[in-house]
Amino acid sequence: MKMKRLFQNENAVSPIVATLILVVVAIAGAAAVGTIMGSFSSDVSDEASAEDAAAGASTQLVVAGSTSVTPLAESLKSGFEESNSGIQINIQDNGGDTAGVAAVGMDVIDIGLLSRELTSSEKEKYPDLETHWIGSSAVVIIGGEDVVTKFDSSNFSELTTDDLYNMYNDSSDGSTSAKNLTDASGTSISTVNVYKRSETRSGSEYIFSKFIAEGDGDFISGTKAVEVTGDREMLETIADDPDGLGFVDFRFALEAYEEGIDVNFIGVYDGGDCRLMKGCVEDIEHMNVHIQKSLNGGTVPASVSPYPDPYPMGLLNNMYMVTNGWPSSVESRFINFAQQPASMDLYTDAGYFSLLDVTEQP
Known part of the structure; x- marks a missing residue:
């Protein structure tokens, strides 16, 4: 079972996440990954304590990584959730590129955000990672x-x-x-x-x-x-x-x-x-x-x-969404939304260059 799937049991989130943080840090030494998980635990605990928790989104994607790409992900989230009411995008605005790669590689999150290429050591450590080009910047x-x-x-x-x-x-x-x-x-x-x-x-x-x-x-x-x-x-x-x-x-x-x-x-x-x-x-x-x-x-x-x-x-530089293996149907919906022409105005509004703006990939 993937670790991120355990988060669907909201009533038990806090102890599960606390245990996972200890395991992740002990095994991987990834303190930044622990930060992402700790922040996510707090967010989900708040949702679970709300009276209308049961009426919340049926599916949740957890996204984290590059601080340079996070504002774009926030812009895409708003547009995506308007047309996909059954899916909630939970974006963690801490960690950075390397922490995001590690978190998605260990199945702690669903999608990582990256503003550079994967390094050779990251590819070796997480051989199943797939990068999905969504735009460019400088x-x-x-x-x-x-x-x-x-x-x-x-x-x-x-x-x-x-x-x-x-x-x-x-x-x-x-x-x-x-x-x-x-x-x-x-x-x-x-x-x-x-x-x-x-x-x-x-x-x-x-x-x-x-x-x-x-x-x-x-x-x-x-x-x-x-x-x-x-x-x-x-x-x-x-x-x-x-x-x-x-x-x-x-x-x-x-x-x-x-x-x-x-x-x-x-x-x-x-x-x-x-x-x-x-x-x-x-x-x-x-x-x-x-x-x-x-x-x-x-x-x-x-x-x-x-x-x-x-x-x-x-x-x-290019901007990527990263998944551990080929994306699931839900992950694909968010990635495809980020790449489709109808979403390009969201890039301009957030100060990025969409795939329509780019004819030569850096």
Whole structure:
């Protein structure tokens, strides 16, 4: 019997989940999985204590994983439940990519959320996992106000992947992690504080790390950069640190912009076709065009930007729903809903790119 099936006995949820948490942590050492299960236990216990529990959804899908994909899953949940009244989607907004993969691989949850590819070790540990592509997004590099000012006031015309690698590789120990960056004329740009994610193999960090470290997705996690949790905390931290530099999923940058939070994008040259020089991506509209053109394999119109090259392919990422084996009929209904053209407006509303927006899969 799969562990997640035990959750259907709502009257006995709390002791069962408590036991499972101990077993999972003892066997797998996955503390984040325990967090997901603990949160789920609380949610279900609340439902079970309600007077109308018996009248609730007849079937429940438990979904958890990537913090970058969770907002999209929430948007899809609202549309799906409107047309599928007999199915409830329970989304846990904690854990991260790696915890979501582990949880679905151990049958703790039904569907995992992933904003990167499965790693070779994950495929080896959970050989039955199936990934289902539902859309795409991008990782954007952001900086504090003083970082942008330093770049713009110097002869520093564009940041390269080598520059970013060195900034993280040379980060010092202590409360801040700093690297003195030198512009093209040899003039010091002064201190830049670099940040990383606290979660194991966060999708955004994994993509960014591969981009600056020649395919090594674990490079940044091994540096002494300052840790933050989740895209939202990364964005808020950079907004509060004039000398900060980090990375977030584009969707979170878009959300911050709509909330009136200043978002400073850092242009980067990837050594190939894309030369996002300073001034190229100074606002969210231009960034959106560059990303979508990359996903479509096109160039940016001159009417939008004087820089025709699209966004660096290495910073684009796919979003997946993950199941342990071929999805059940109920799981398939939710996955198919996420992929169908009728759901595409939900992607736009949530700040993501649907399958209709993508002609070239990253």
